[in-house]
Amino acid sequence: MSGDLQAVGLTALLAATTTLLLVPLASPLAWWLARSTSPSRSVIEAVVAMPLVLPPTVLGFYLLIMLNPESAVGSLWVELTGDSLTFSFSGLVIASIIYSLPFMVQPLQAAFRAVPESVLEAAATLGAPPRDRWLNVVLPMAKRGYLTGCVLTFAHTVGEFGVVLMMGGNIPGETRVLSIAIYEHVETLNYDAAHMLALGLLCFSFLSLWLVYRYAGHRFEVVRG
């Protein structure tokens, strides 16, 4: 039981860290995708959306190759921290950022696209510096996009399984997230514990999506349409 609580805590920490890091990482990217007319835009858009269709095992496999202690990135990390990136919490954060990128970028992109150029020009004419225009015009208008992006990113990270299976290693307190804990309970015929966690996740998924549809759905649909 205490092991399950640890898995819940670890999963929440992973999802929160991923969401917090993705907000600043995805914002400029989403802004550029929303405003750019460059021909390379569709290429970048496709790359960002790839985790939506790629099997998690493909992502997990490449990350395993890229981050293992013998690789360039992996060995640099070992030198810096003394620890391996694969089968560690830090490695999972990197994996989750990539895996959940479209879930943050796409709602933000839709929200930014809905900010009319004319409003920004009006603000500029009235003497608002860029930073001011961003904080007081764009951000309030994109609020719901941020809500959607954060909830979806958090929920999607909570539901991660394949990538963690490939490069997580089921280490309690480090990489043993909820989905892995359920898998292990089923494997050890501990169905009661599996039921409890599975039901918990079911309710959580419903609540997250309900939150999105209740508070941001309407706006999101208008933008899409």
Add this chain to the structure above:
Amino acid sequence: MTAVGLLYAVRCSSVLALLNLFVLVSLLWSGGSALADEARIAVAANFRDTAEAIAARLEAESPHRYQIIASSTGKLASQILNGAPFDVFMAADRRRPQQLVERGLASAEFQQTYAVGVLGLWWPGGSGTPALDALATLDPRLVCMANPAFAPYGEAAWAMLQNAGLEASWLEGVVRVDNVNLVAGLIAQGHVRAGFVARSSLIAGKRQGTVVAVDEEVLWFAEQAPIDQAMVLLARAERNVAARHWLEQMQTEPIRELIRADGYRLPGTQN
């Protein structure tokens, strides 16, 4: 559009700040989990319950703390090759620990067989003791074993089936699962009719009340296919006191008794 450029500048600096924060947080996080008298024991799936019992006993008698991580031997070995932070590897074969020693990822110091597993064919509801060649009367999709590609018990089961002269087309259809522990559960719940189990899984299942196998329903291969399970100290744990303590204790009588009671034979003995 100049706004975009400026926004970039503002955002980029915060990205850098956040990346720094990330490195810092992960440093603190990883530092916290690497206490000196703690060891991570990667165990073959069949040995999970026994390892948990040994850990409980050693924790009660010493200041050391143990984490048990169970999976199939092949998967654990590939995780270790890719940098998994384990301290001790309790495999279900001798080959993979040996490979790790050869690659410099494990030390030969404690390398030895700690238990001999017993493979069996469990076929409940059949007439009397099951026979290998009678398996062909079943649909192969109702017969289950651990995946021979990465699970030693599956490898042994595969060899037994091939020796029994079953047809290749039938063999191809047999259900292969992640590790040997899953097999007993699948049979107990009626998903498959027969399967290759570890004696330890049946004993653990009986203890939990989830698996009940009668002696006559199992054909044991103790002599034909003994599963030598070897352990090694992994290179990163060369100075880990808890890990060394674990390996030393495997030779003591109380721990050997624990292993024996869970359905294993001990190396160098007959029962």
